[in-house]
Amino acid sequence: MDFDYSLQSEYDNCEPIDDSIGNDKPRILLMGLQRSGKSSIQRVVFGKMPPNDTLYLESTTKIQKEDITRSFIDFQIWDFPGQINFFDPAYDSLDIFESVGALIFVIDAQDDYSEALSRLFYTVTSAYKVNPNITFEVLLHKVDGLSDDYKIDTQRDVQQRMSDALQDAECDHIHLTYYLTSIYDHSIYEAFSKIIQKLIRELPTLENLLNVLCSNSGIDKAYLFDTLTKIYIATDSSPVDMQSYELCSDMIDVVIDIECIYGIADRTQNSTPNGQYSLTDGGDGKEKGALVQSPLSEVLDDSRPVSGTAVDTPTSDLSENEELVNNSGDPDQQQEPVTENEASSLIKLDNGDVLYMREVNRLLVLICLLRQDNFEKHGLIDYNFQCFKEAVSEVFEFSQKRNTQQHYEHQLQANETQPSQETSRNS
Numbered sequence: 353m354d355f356d357y358s359l360q361s362e363y364d365n366c367e368p369i370d371d372s373i374g375n376d377k378p379r380i381l382l383m384g385l386q387r388s389g390k391s392s393i394q395r396v397v398f399g400k401m402p403p404n405d406t407l408y409l410e411s412t413t414k415i416q417k418e419d420i421t422r423s424f425i426d427f428q429i430w431d432f433p434g435q436i437n438f439f440d441p442a443y444d445s446l447d448i449f450e451s452v453g454a455l456i457f458v459i460d461a462q463d464d465y466s467e468a469l470s471r472l473f474y475t476v477t478s479a480y481k482v483n484p485n486i487t488f489e490v491l492l493h494k495v496d497g498l499s500d501d502y503k504i505d506t507q508r509d510v511q512q513r514m515s516d517a518l519q520d521a522e523c524d525h526i527h528l529t530y531y532l533t534s535i536y537d538h539s540i541y542e543a544f545s546k547i548i549q550k551l552i553r554e555l556p557t558l559e560n561l562l563n564v565l566c567s568n569s570g571i572d573k574a575y576l577f578d579t580l581t582k583i584y585i586a587t588d589s590s591p592v593d594m595q596s597y598e599l600c601s602d603m604i605d606v607v608i609d610i611e612c613i614y615g616i617a618d619r620t621q622n623s624t625p626n627g628q629y630s631l632t633d634g635g636d637g638k639e640k641g642a643l644v645q646s647p648l649s650e651v652l653d654d655s656r657p658v659s660g661t662a663v664d665t666p667t668s669d670l671s672e673n674e675e676l677v678n679n680s681g682d683p684d685q686q687q688e689p690v691t692e693n694e695a696s697s698l699i700k701l702d703n704g705d706v707l708y709m710r711e712v713n714r715l716l717v718l719i720c721l722l723r724q725d726n727f728e729k730h731g732l733i734d735y736n737f738q739c740f741k742e743a744v745s746e747v748f749e750f751s752q753k754r755n756t757q758q759h760y761e762h763q764l765q766a767n768e769t770q771p772s773q774e775t776s777r778n779s
């Protein structure tokens with residue numbers, strides 16, 4: 353492949369980097385040519401912007417740093433302007449690339465991508481020199497306009513040309529992963545899920561826990577989702593099929609929509625003596641309430657059709673569940689729902705399968721797909737879920753402790769080296 357290394361001299365717009373956001377979080381960089389779709393991806397996945405609104409986005413002129421808050425994904429996303437070369441000596445590339453987790457390079461697959469490939473080559477080889485621990489991810493983006501055959505051909509062509517170029521430059525140790533994406537469907541979330549999972553140290557433990565949960569509860573597929581972004585941070589080891597992923601991901605939207613429509617219920621209102629929320633009367637004589645607990649809700653509205661699915665009320669099933677799990681003998685306690693503090697939701701699909709959602713904590717939800725027969729024993733599922741939830745909390749407590757300790761040790765090391773540097777400067 354004939355790479356245009358002169359690209360480097362094209363960049364002359366060396367603006368200072370805006371450092372208003374703290375730099376201690378791991379970073380995910382979004383790079384690529386102008387108009388390839390970087391800002392759109394950031395806005396849609398992390399800002400909940402409707403895809404059609406990205407048509408009006410203006411070109412980025414300086415690095416846009418976004419701290420992802422209210423999310424399990426504790427990273428910074430940096431959106432780079434397409435026209436600037438951040439490997440130029442005017443920029444401190446060590447400062448930019450030092451604590452990067454993933455570098456995501458976006459290529460507009462609807463356009464001629466030769467220039468994008470030379471930029472990709474230049475970017476990955478330069479970034480690798482600064483920080484060999486970066487994982488490089490390539491999004492062949494905007495594939496919504498392409499036929500299936502054309503998508504596959506494009507991916508094969510890009511992969512082949514890049515691997516030839518890296519081999520010629522004796523850089524074949526640099527590993528690139530490719531994804532076909534679009535902001536108009538789930539592919540962008542699926543790609544981000546895989547990218548983020550590589551950065552989660554607890555992934556093997558979470559997968560293991562999900563495997564145990566599935567095999568002991570008759571669950572066919574389980575996803576642990578970050579509620580804000582709809583990125584799944586772990587799933588069990590059975591293969592992911594797009595259809596089940598889309599259903600589970602749509603369920604988050606359904607529940608959030610219902611929460612937006614009906615608001616967050618005051619726990620003291622609408623609650624029945626046994627602690628359950630009751631259906632509310634909308635004033636028109638029709639029951640239409642939803643049991644809503646922040647941040648997600650327990651759906652009790654079976655009047656709302658959801659694209660071929662029926663939303664079912666779990667109220668009666670829950671009391672059965674209480675009996676199964678709460679065997680303390682105290683009738684008052686038996687009436688207290690096991691799930692009082694967590695949101696949950698149940699959707700029965702036309703084919704008889706069941707989608708079951710349970711809130712793990714304010715940032716994570718578990719969504720399971722299982723056959724209705726297996727859901728009959730859902731006291732067992734609920735009990736196993738509580739065990740799963742406790743194990744997940746322990747994993748994150750442990751990892752938080754480890755992170756704090758590492759941070760503390762890092763600071764100590766920095767403090768120790770600082771005075772010695774100062775002494776050598778003074779002498």
Ligand SMILES: Nc1nc2c(ncn2[C@@H]2O[C@H](COP(=O)(O)OP(=O)(O)OP(=O)(O)O)[C@@H](O)[C@H]2O)c(=O)[nH]1
Nearest residue numbers: 387388389390391392406407411412434494534535
């Ligand atoms: N068809 C299609 N269009 C997209 C997709 N993603 C983004 N776009 C469009 O691509 C155009 C450019 O998107 P931006 O997000 O501004 O591109 P950018 O890479 O941030 O551009 P710069 O800020 O100039 O570097 C917009 O009109 C988007 O609507 C996609 O998945 N499919």
